[in-house]
């Protein structure tokens with residue numbers, strides 16, 4: 110079926126089976142392999158995308174649900190060569206090791222900071238509780254989100 | 268390939284359900300797709316309820332609130348009227364899953380899944396929620412404890428959907444509590460959970476009490492014995508411990524992958540003791 114939606118700021122039209130999982134549409138049909146798949150059951154958060162700005166799991170969504178939505182994947186948050194402040198903070202704080210959870214972690218962080226611009230460390234842990242990382246032990250990820258929150262607040266003030 | 272429909276009005280929904288009577292409906296898909304993937308279910312076709320505005324959001328109808336079945340947990344916990352009148356439900360929905368699960372999962376999905384561990388259910392029981400069932404020719408309201416008939420089983424016929432839940436606004440509870448015990452704080456199915464609403468007098472005596480436990484029986488468990496043991500008393504560890512002895516008869520916990528039956532028994536009583544924190548003023 111024909112499905113029209115916005116992907117990373119651009120209106121697009123695709124032809125996909127209505128019951129195709131969104132993670133497969135993104136990775137296989139559109140070649141956007143930044144979105145990862147790991148557990149395929151909602152537990153790990155690797156396939157997180159933003160749907161109308163809210164974090165959702167693309168392994169538990171079907172293609173037909175994309176219709177008219179505004180979808181952001183990890184490929185869509187930098188501005189050209191300029192990384193998003195959350196991405197920068199992840200790089201600077203060593204919050205990335207193998208990198209498999211990183212796209213989901215970054216988008217979950219963006220979702221959290223949209224809802225709460227000054228989260229405590231506990232609130233950051235809660236905000237990222239749907240995303241599993243098997244390398245970092247989470248400390249550096251929490252450091253990175255704290256730093257990104259500060260950077261985003263500074264930008265907003267100036 | 269499965270047909271998947273995305274109706275935008277109830278009229279469209281009834282037409283699809285008539286054309287494809289063997290469809291499964293879903294809202295967030297956070298229960299249904301996990302079951303399909305595990306091979307527990309294999310529906311012929313699917314109908315997604317996420318675009319039905321009639322099933323979305325919270326409506327204030329004077330003495331009652333109506334929460335549409337397709338309202339996500341995230342939307343529910345920020346709704347002003349729910350925060351004001353139904354604190355125990357906010358507390359329960361806030362610890363359900365994780366942020367993306369709360370952005371997708373809905374209150375209707377949690378009810379129809381009817382898991383003994385469903386986090387919103389004990390809260391809905393203590394608030395005496397009624398569910399509204401709709402079909403193409405009309406609707407009816409029934410108490411939630413009559414709608415949920417067993418683990419994973421609700422009283423819903425083919426062609427019927429859950430439209431939402433009705434809750435009285437001014438219930439007079441001044442203490443609202445929800446706790447769940449799980450393997451981890453987020454994303455974990457409850458090993459045992461407890462919702463409690465109490466009306467305390469100015470001197471701290473219990474005037475009325477409603478309590479409900481999850482994951483310690485086939486459906487949510489309530490106990491008049493426990494409630495009666497609290498009425499007229501000042502909350503204290505001794506009073507709560509004594510009330511807990513009434514729980515033994517009410518619950519029938521099972522041994523499963525998450526915990527043993529004895530542990531569930533012990534922890535259900537221990538959760539009751541937490542209410543003492545409110546008496547000490549350390550929390551509210």
Ligand SMILES: Cc1cc2nc3c(=O)[nH]c(=O)nc-3n(C[C@H](O)[C@H](O)[C@H](O)COP(=O)(O)OP(=O)(O)OC[C@H]3O[C@@H](n4cnc5c(N)ncnc54)[C@H](O)[C@@H]3O)c2cc1C
Pocket residue numbers: 150151152291292293294295296297298299300301316336337362363364365368371372373374375376377378379380384385386387427428429430453454455456457
């Ligand atoms: C990783 C993960 C963690 C989770 N953690 C928790 C947790 O901590 N606590 C908890 O309680 N649950 C948890 N869940 C379960 C689930 O997220 C919740 O039960 C959620 O509320 C289900 O809502 P949904 O809209 O996604 O349901 P769906 O999957 O869309 O539907 C569930 C069932 O209800 C039926 N249904 C849905 N809406 C209607 C309707 N309006 N009328 C008739 N039938 C309907 C569907 O046919 C299906 O059988 C978790 C799930 C996952 C994947």
